[in-house]
Amino acid sequence: xxxxxxxxxxxMKIGWARDHMAVVAIIxxxxxxxxxxxxxxxxxxxHVEAKTAVLxxxxxAGGAEVAICGCNPxxxxxxxxxxxxTRDNISCFAKYACTNDEYYEAIDMVxxxxxxxxxxxxxxxxxxxxxxxxxxxxxxxxxxxETTTGIHRLKAMERDGALKMPVVAVNDAMTKFxxxxxxxxxxxxxxxxxxxxxxxxxxxxxVIAGYGWCGKGAAMRAVGLGANVIVTxxxxxxxxxxxxxxxxxxxxxxxxxxxxxFVTTTGNxxxxxxxxxxVMKDGAVLANSGHFNVEINLEDLTAMAKSIKTVRNNIKEYxxxxxRINVIADGRLVNLAAGDxxxxxxxxxxxxxxxxxxxxxxxxxxxxxxxxxxxxxxxYVAKLKLESMNIEIDELSDEQSxxxxxxxxxx
Numbered sequence: 001x002x003x004x005x006x007x008x009x010x011x012m013k014i015g016w017a018r019d020h021m022a023v024v025a026i027i028x029x030x031x032x033x034x035x036x037x038x039x040x041x042x043x044x045x046x047h048v049e050a051k052t053a054v055l056x057x058x059x060x061a062g063g064a065e066v067a068i069c070g071c072n073p074x075x076x077x078x079x080x081x082x083x084x085x086t087r088d089n090i091s092c093f094a095k096y097a098c099t100n101d102e103y104y105e106a107i108d109m110v111x112x113x114x115x116x117x118x119x120x121x122x123x124x125x126x127x128x129x130x131x132x133x134x135x136x137x138x139x140x141x142x143x144x145x146e147t148t149t150g151i152h153r154l155k156a157m158e159r160d161g162a163l164k165m166p167v168v169a170v171n172d173a174m175t176k177f178x179x180x181x182x183x184x185x186x187x188x189x190x191x192x193x194x195x196x197x198x199x200x201x202x203x204x205x206x207v208i209a210g211y212g213w214c215g216k217g218a219a220m221r222a223v224g225l226g227a228n229v230i231v232t233x234x235x236x237x238x239x240x241x242x243x244x245x246x247x248x249x250x251x252x253x254x255x256x257x258x259x260x261x262f263v264t265t266t267g268n269x270x271x272x273x274x275x276x277x278x279v280m281k282d283g284a285v286l287a288n289s290g291h292f293n294v295e296i297n298l299e300d301l302t303a304m305a306k307s308i309k310t311v312r313n314n315i316k317e318y319x320x321x322x323x324r325i326n327v328i329a330d331g332r333l334v335n336l337a338a339g340d341x342x343x344x345x346x347x348x349x350x351x352x353x354x355x356x357x358x359x360x361x362x363x364x365x366x367x368x369x370x371x372x373x374x375x376x377x378x379x380y381v382a383k384l385k386l387e388s389m390n391i392e393i394d395e396l397s398d399e400q401s402x403x404x405x406x407x408x409x410x411x
Contacts (some may be wrong), residue, residue: 003082010053010083017050020344023352023381024058024387031062036359038063043115045107045125045220046146047075047336048094051347053084053353055334055401058355061090067113069106070094072291074329075336076230084268102121104128111136117361118143119354123150125351130157142166142361148212149267149291151370158370166366168357173373175381177213180350184342185335186217189263189289190225192339194316196328197285200298208260209252210266213240214289218263219247230255237349252276263334264295274300287334296331314338348388352381 001009011147017024029039034366042064046052059066066089070076076094087093091113094105107124111133117124118140126143129136143165145151151171157163169179194201207229208219219229219242231242232252239249256262260283264271267290277300282395288295305318311326314337318325329337341347356377386393396404403409 001079002146002308004259006079006082007086008083010050010079010081012051013077014053014083017344017347018054018057021054021348021351023052023256023348023384024355026388027352027355028058028061029332031058031355031359035063037362040064040117040358040362041113041115042066042117042119042358043110043125044119045067045110045112046119046121047071047333047341048081048084048092049077049336050077051082051341051344051351051358054344056084056090056092056118056172057087058140058351059358060087060111062355062359064117064358065089065113067091067110067115067359068094069110069333070098070103071124072105072333072336074097074332076340077094077340085383093177101153104176108133114139116141117358118290119358120144120150121146122219124155125223126154126165126167130162136336137164140165142168142366144168144170144357146350147171147291147355148177148214152300153325163370164400166361166368166371168361168366169367170357170375172371173353174383175349175378175385176353177374180342180346181213182220184217184220184346184350185214185265185289185389186219188335188339189218189287190221191277192334192337193261193263193285193287193328196334196338199285199288201261204228204260205258207252207255207262207296208247209262209264209271210268210290211242212267216245217267218265218289222263223247223398227261227371230259244380255277256280259284261287261356262378263287263289265289267291270297271293271295274304275295277301277318277320277325278305280323280325284323285328286331287328287338288331291333293331295328298327298331300401301325327405349385350379353377356381389393 076096078096081094093109118135151169182361205229206222208231221228229247231249243249257279307319311317
């Protein structure tokens with residue numbers, strides 16, 4: 001595909017996403033009128049695909065200069081990246097299937113742009129600034145973090161006194177994690193798995209590792225596809241919830257023996273290791289929906305394999321001699337490395353939060369540490385989303401408000 005064809009393809013994808021992101025559209029109109037980000041430089045490391053491009057356009061419409069790179073070597077869509085790079089006040093340094101060195105070179109290119117506000121998905125920009133680019137911390141006024149894994153890293157830095165900038169935990173907004181992590185991950189993970197494998201899910205044992213919001217979404221969609229869902233957990237409350245939701249719950253060492261398909265959603269490392277590979281069925285399919293590719297221990301699997309070959313686009317077969325194990329997208333984020341990511345209507349809320357939190361950072365002097373998304377932003381996004389869906393809800397009467405706020409009324 002020529003460069004012009006790539007740009008045309010990317011513009012089509014961006015246009016489709018833009019048409020299905022009604023909340024971001026309203027915020028973009030506000031930003032175009034008010035230019036709240038004029039004079040600011042925003043550095044971003046996100047999955048560079050169509051919905052992300054709509055966010056980038058919105059920030060630029062608000063007056064910002066924007067530089068962006070990928071946050072995962074296999075999640076960039078080159079046509080979207082090329083199209084985005086043609087926009088005024090936007091520089092895009094992302095490309096698909098970059099090497100590890102190229103990945104971090106792109107991170108440095110964004111930081112060379114000297115941003116005063118960052119947006120991360122996994123905290124790689126922030127981590128780089130705190131290790132190799134410490135000089136930048138003097139001019140950074142704040143950042144936003146998009147995903148659960150990144151928030152875990154940042155809160156660990158905060159606990160250790162290592163976080164030297166304010167960061168808004170966008171992932172923890174209710175209009176983000178309750179919808180993006182559950183409905184977005186649930187649908188897009190299975191979209192990636194199904195389009196890549198073209199295998200029937202109904203009747204199979206599907207093992208979901210982790211029952212947080214992402215795991216709940218992946219399990220819910222697997223049930224809808226007719227699977228028998230088995231959940232593995234370390235949290236007794238979540239394991240109990242999984243069982244009460246109608247799923248089986250057991251340790252991974254037991255689930256590994258009977259699973260046909262495995263989806264990891266924990267954000268932690270070594271969820272599937274040699275002890276599990278050793279007992280898996282012939283033909284087991286492994287996919288990861290956690291941010292980093294550490295949940296499936298591919299070093300263990302490679303060491304056990306007598307041969308490795310690509311058996312279908314984006315699927316590698318590890319032949320252990322008596323059994324074969326199939327891994328999708330090298331254990332990378334399956335919904336983006338093997339699919340198109342979350343639906344636009346879900347990312348509409350997530351990226352509305354991002355845009356509004358960037359504005360919030362620009363208008364407030366925040367202290368160093370991890371900050372919650374202001375409740376009024378969360379509620380505003382929910383309100384706009386309901387309006388875009390033509391949904392009205394009730395309001396409390398004055399008497400109801402007094403009743404809920406008081407203590408005098410008895411039985």
